[in-house]
Amino acid sequence: MTALDFSSAGTIAEGVNSGRFSAAEVVDFFLARIDAQNPALNAFTRVLAERAKARAAQLDAALTRGEKPGPLAGVPFAVKNLFDIRGLTTLAGSAINADNPPAGEDALLIRRLEAKGAILLGALAMGEYAYDFTGENCHYGNCANPWNITHMSGGSSSGSGSAVGGGLVPLALGSDTNGSIRVPASFCGIFGLKPTYGRLPRTGSYPFCDSLDHLGPMARSSRDLALGFDALQGYSGSDHTCADRPPVDTMAELEKGANGLRIARAGGYFSLEDFPQAQRAVDKVCRALDCAAEVELPGTLEGRSAAYLITNVEGSRLHLPRLQTRPQDFDPDTRDRFIAGALLPAAWYARAQQVRHWYAEKVREVFADVDVIIAAATPCVAPPMGEKILNIRGEAQMLRPNLGYFTQPFSALGLPSCVVPTLDEDSGLPIGVQVIAPPWREDWCLRVARHLEQRGFAALSPPSMADKQ
Amino acid sequence: MVEKNSFDPQAYLELMQTVAGIPIRDEWKTGVEQHLANAAKMAGIVDAAELDPHTIDLAGVFEAKSP
Numbered sequence: 001m002t003a004l005d006f007s008s009a010g011t012i013a014e015g016v017n018s019g020r021f022s023a024a025e026v027v028d029f030f031l032a033r034i035d036a037q038n039p040a041l042n043a044f045t046r047v048l049a050e051r052a053k054a055r056a057a058q059l060d061a062a063l064t065r066g067e068k069p070g071p072l073a074g075v076p077f078a079v080k081n082l083f084d085i086r087g088l089t090t091l092a093g094s095a096i097n098a099d100n101p102p103a104g105e106d107a108l109l110i111r112r113l114e115a116k117g118a119i120l121l122g123a124l125a126m127g128e129y130a131y132d133f134t135g136e137n138c139h140y141g142n143c144a145n146p147w148n149i150t151h152m153s154g155g156s157s158s159g160s161g162s163a164v165g166g167g168l169v170p171l172a173l174g175s176d177t178n179g180s181i182r183v184p185a186s187f188c189g190i191f192g193l194k195p196t197y198g199r200l201p202r203t204g205s206y207p208f209c210d211s212l213d214h215l216g217p218m219a220r221s222s223r224d225l226a227l228g229f230d231a232l233q234g235y236s237g238s239d240h241t242c243a244d245r246p247p248v249d250t251m252a253e254l255e256k257g258a259n260g261l262r263i264a265r266a267g268g269y270f271s272l273e274d275f276p277q278a279q280r281a282v283d284k285v286c287r288a289l290d291c292a293a294e295v296e297l298p299g300t301l302e303g304r305s306a307a308y309l310i311t312n313v314e315g316s317r318l319h320l321p322r323l324q325t326r327p328q329d330f331d332p333d334t335r336d337r338f339i340a341g342a343l344l345p346a347a348w349y350a351r352a353q354q355v356r357h358w359y360a361e362k363v364r365e366v367f368a369d370v371d372v373i374i375a376a377a378t379p380c381v382a383p384p385m386g387e388k389i390l391n392i393r394g395e396a397q398m399l400r401p402n403l404g405y406f407t408q409p410f411s412a413l414g415l416p417s418c419v420v421p422t423l424d425e426d427s428g429l430p431i432g433v434q435v436i437a438p439p440w441r442e443d444w445c446l447r448v449a450r451h452l453e454q455r456g457f458a459a460l461s462p463p464s465m466a467d468k469q
Numbered sequence: 470m471v472e473k474n475s476f477d478p479q480a481y482l483e484l485m486q487t488v489a490g491i492p493i494r495d496e497w498k499t500g501v502e503q504h505l506a507n508a509a510k511m512a513g514i515v516d517a518a519e520l521d522p523h524t525i526d527l528a529g530v531f532e533a534k535s536p
Contacts, residue, residue: 302518305511312508324490327497336500339493340508343485348512355518401507 004029006167006461009075009224013117016074019063023056023074027119030076034121034168037465041144043153043162045081046088046123052076055119069117072231077171080157081123082130082206083107092206093126093156095139096322096329107204109173109215109232116231121169124159128331130175130208131315131338132156133183133403134385138331142385145187146462147429151382154184154403160218161188165430166465167220171228175205176214178311179377179407182434185218185419187382189430190459191225191449192218194407196439197414198243201236209314210241211353212307212411220459222449225418226250229442245440253443257451258372261444264293266375266436269300270406274393277431278376278406281422285374285433288455289448295370300409303359307412308401309344309352316341333400356412363413367438372448376406377419377432410436418445420452421459430460478505 004012004026015021031049038044059069079085082092084103091097105111110120125143127134135143135158143158145151146166153162157174161184164172174181176194185192193216200215207213217228233247265286272279286292316323316338323342327335366373379390383399390399410417416439419432435452437444479502486493493501 299518302514305514308511309508309515312504320489320491324492327491327493332497332500336497337504339491339497339501340504342489342491343482343505344508344512348508348515351512352515354520354524355515358518358520358524398503398507 006220007170008221009072009170009219009227010221012075012170013071013073016059016063017068023059023119024053026074026076027052027056030121030169037166037168040149041146041162041166041168042141043125043143043159043166043168044078044122045091045125045140045159048085048120048122052119052121055114059117059119071116071227072113073117075118075171076121076169077113077118077173078120078122078124078160078163078169079107079110079173080126080160080175082126082175083110083173084204085110085120085123088123090206092130093128093137093140096326103204105204108201108236108238112232112234113228118171118231124163124172126158127156128334129315129319130156130177130180131334132400133179134400135162135184136333136385138333145382146465147189147382151384151429152187154187154378154382156180157184157218161185161190164188164190164218164220165459166462170220171224172218174216174218175208176216176411177208177212178307178411179404181216181218182377182407182417182419182432183403185421186377186432187430189421189423189462190218190220191222191421192216192419193225193229193442193445194410194417195229195442196416198241199440199442200232201239201242203236203238207318209311211310211314214411222446222453223254225449226254226446229446248440248443250443250446253447254450256447257454258289258448261371261448262369263289263291263372263374263448264295264370265291266297266373267294268296269409270297270375272376274391275376275379277380277424277427278378280424281431281433282374282376284422285420285452285457288452288457289374291374295366295373297363297366297409299359299362302355303412304409306352306355306359307408309348310356312337312341313344313349360413371437372444373436375434375436377434378403379405381424381427381429381431406434410434415439416442416445418449420449420457422457423460476506476509478502478509481505
């Protein structure tokens, strides 16, 4: 069934709903593909073959009875292993959590996708406790980039980026505290959406930093992203940050494209003179959008620094009991950061929360004149695995905290941001561009993403994987 | 404002590891100190933000819920 290679979620759902192929055939195809490709990528930490086959059989039986399972009928998906999956221990990329009991039920967002006909295929790799932008993990092995397996997949939703980029699933869920959906989407050449803070309930997912944690979808097309996002939406009182707002019907808005939207490129902090790969990507996107305007987001350096401190302190407080009793069981790369965060003065944290509010107010004013902002997603294409240093504005800095240099400010702001893929011809590797909108306007992000996709900014098949089953 | 030169990550780590109750092995200290220095740099930037000096500190929103 080679016709399903790199096929979209929309195509699969249409095929299953119309009876062109069965959900069971879809599941068999993707299980075989995972079997063939996962050893090189290390994207899946657990494949749920039996569960997926049973679910496919249920869907096929429903179709035989004349029922329509939904807009995601038969669409295989997988989730970062911080989502609870009934009967599995929620690892969150750690060895420590392996001692925890299995989850009693699926995370809410898994249940929502399944209610629309999707089929869960398994759990995906991630950086330990989501404190990662690289995709490296000393406990379970590094997750590789499907474009070049010696390069980073990006993180912390590493398996989600790698699996979707490599065509192992058309749709995945990730989490994004400071860029953990957008960095792997950029490195793996796919679309990824960090919704507005508070849009999607995080119920049944392992936390990192309550003030900044978001969940969201990753896919190979803007349409699949919209399809997935619409299925995920809806208020739930089970997450205290989830806003009681009506869902936005992004599928209905998608084909409006960029019409009528005032688009500007982010300048100042986001200027790209020192980042040639990111600069080429943003230039190409802005040309395609006929966007010459530039806008500065005041307070970004301060806002980004605030997000850094908030994450460091809240994440470290969460893990303090484990840092006190078994620090040797952490991944060394995350342990050192968590220990540092556990020691920071409370005044730094309180000030950071205050500055976050200040920054959000300043940027809110910018949206009086602009609807959509374009910015780089990552400073560069995926670095080789093991790289430790990143040059930021002429200064050699630690790579791990700084791959989120362009994504972290929008986490502080809680704004929706969609990564659109581009290809850097010089390196032969993808690099993404962020499309950012005001709070609650994910539809605007997705409309611009769709507009760009129609002009060639699509998720390409990695050359090394396109001809392999 | 946290002055770049006023924060000594090595001395701070020695002081605080006991307070936090985290057993930190000697071979981890260089890495932790790097992250402390980075956090101090971030704190300096945050501290220098030009907020209205008369602004009140914002607290997280607390909502009292009915039983």
